Amino acid sequence: MEWTKGQIEGVVIKKLVKHVDERGFLVETFRIDELPEGLRPLMSYVSYTEPGITRGPHEHKAQTDIFSFIGPGNFMVKLWDNRRDSKTYGNCMKFFAGEDNPLTVVVPPGVVHGYKNVSKTTRGMVLNYPDKLFMGWGRSEEVDEIRHEEKEDSEFGME
Template sequence: MKITETKLKGCLILEPQVFEDHRGVFFEVFKKRELEDFLGYKIDFVQENTSISKKGVLRGLHFQIGEGAQAKLVSVQKGEVVDVIVDIRPDSKTFGEHIKVTLSDKNHKSIFIPKGMAHGFLSITNEVIFNYFCDNYYNPKMESGILYNDCDLDIDWDFPLSELIISEKDLILPSFKELIK
């Protein structure tokens, strides 16, 4: 497995070695030992989530605060997404910066997202099955987010805005500036 750190410290792209033959494909999504060796600390995933989305669905930008904060390992089982991670750690050199990564059932990449990052994704194929491994249990009292089209973050989703499908809850998320007050 190839592990690459992004410009956001601690945010990693995992690329498995893929074995393909006449039967199909096999790959390891992650190995705990290799991930922990790279990170330099232990990680214990306690919850797995799956979302199924149609083309144009934008979920995010979400994160959990305080004791509810979660590190996540995300991947796509079916389809393709534009995945966006925003560094919201006030002491980070990349505070307020973001990265975009294409995740798909073709490239088999995963992203490890450490605590202190906001996360969202846009489904760009007709059906997406998206998996999340989390190192903390979901607590609705600790959830927060940032508006997907925040002008200070300037995220280009590379998709017609008029075709986005966004939950009512995500449409009323605060701006980045409101969040960091």
């Protein structure tokens, strides 16, 4: 598949504002009144990624991810619209997010996504507020992921 640079239907990228004072800073990572209609996060988690390390690319069949990149660390983020029924099927996006460019990114199901910590020495932090529970209620279901990073000939390159 040949990917085209362009916007992806359903992806929301929101610039975050750090409110800084002598105590430190505060950032609203998401507000329910600013999320797409009907999107309701069901859990949250924090991940730290070592410098130079990539997470993904993978996609979800039913889950929407709401990532917040606020630092520490900076990330290169790549998205590919892999939904054949989407108006933007075949589009890809690449941008940078994190400490230097705080963003919240909404990634709908079927959009392949990955990110790489591009910081030289800083372990990078990412928050996620997915709209599905990992492995379902009571962790009794299969994981909702198609892991492209495990495929040797994957068309979703992070470099």
